[in-house]
Amino acid sequence: MKKIMISTGAGMSAESGMPTYRDAGGLWENYPVMQVASHEGYLRDPALIHEFYSNMRQKLAGGIEPNEAHKMLAGLEGEFDVEIITQNVDDLHERAGSHNVLHLHGELMKVRSVTHPERVYTLPSDELSDKGLVTTVDTVDPYGDHVRPHIVFFGEDVPNFTPAVDLVRQADVFVVIGTSLVVYPAAALLNYVRGGVPVYYIDPKPVPVPPSVHVIAKKASEGVRDLIEALRKG
Ligand code: OAD
Numbered sequence: 001m002k003k004i005m006i007s008t009g010a011g012m013s014a015e016s017g018m019p020t021y022r023d024a025g026g027l028w029e030n031y032p033v034m035q036v037a038s039h040e041g042y043l044r045d046p047a048l049i050h051e052f053y054s055n056m057r058q059k060l061a062g063g064i065e066p067n068e069a070h071k072m073l074a075g076l077e078g079e080f081d082v083e084i085i086t087q088n089v090d091d092l093h094e095r096a097g098s099h100n101v102l103h104l105h106g107e108l109m110k111v112r113s114v115t116h117p118e119r120v121y122t123l124p125s126d127e128l129s130d131k132g133l134v135t136t137v138d139t140v141d142p143y144g145d146h147v148r149p150h151i152v153f154f155g156e157d158v159p160n161f162t163p164a165v166d167l168v169r170q171a172d173v174f175v176v177i178g179t180s181l182v183v184y185p186a187a188a189l190l191n192y193v194r195g196g197v198p199v200y201y202i203d204p205k206p207v208p209v210p211p212s213v214h215v216i217a218k219k220a221s222e223g224v225r226d227l228i229e230a231l232r233k234g
Contacts, residue, residue, distance in 0.1 A: 175227060
């Protein structure tokens, strides 16, 4: 089966009602990025970090659903060998039914021990002192260790980048959906696609990309429909 590797960004979830980061009305508009999304900000004001991600988590769990584009990608699994590499911290690909999802920037519905990062908890978790979706600087795991959002902040390593590169190198078709391609190393994945492999980029406001890339300047739901047509022809 052909291997289709799909790299998704915030635009993938825009039609579900998840705000993107850099568009007008985006997530960063009301919060200074370096306070809520950097390692330095986390060290300076962990309470604000807990508040910000707890709010997002409640929003995600409180009625945000996978959109048509998530569902169409999940439906492709019968026809193709599909792997999704996402910069998104939401769980909408999984909820739509995709089985192979690699999160580059962490997962909103998870927290981990500050001192033992291998201890990861999916919320809500009975193992934590706070049993709901909201965590604070006082939330501890069963070992008494504090937890933090399982999110990759600016200034931190991206442990899933190496496995992502391995996947991209195997791609027979590479697809990029809904990302402004400004955050590295995620944006660099394109550089690992083998020569001659078709690359598609779906985004209503695409940023400049090499001329060999097939740009579909549409929102995700419409663009994924066009993509599937092209894949079936090819
Ligand atoms: P951005 O907010 O930078 O870019 C969102 C992209 O989605 C833009 O190119 C929009 O044109 C596009 N877009 C908007 N609506 C769309 C729709 N309906 N369908 C398809 N595309 C649409 O978000 P990312 O590129 O994902 O990292 O941002 C990358 C990283 O920056 C995030 O993962 C986040 C942030 O720092 C962390 O939190 C670690």
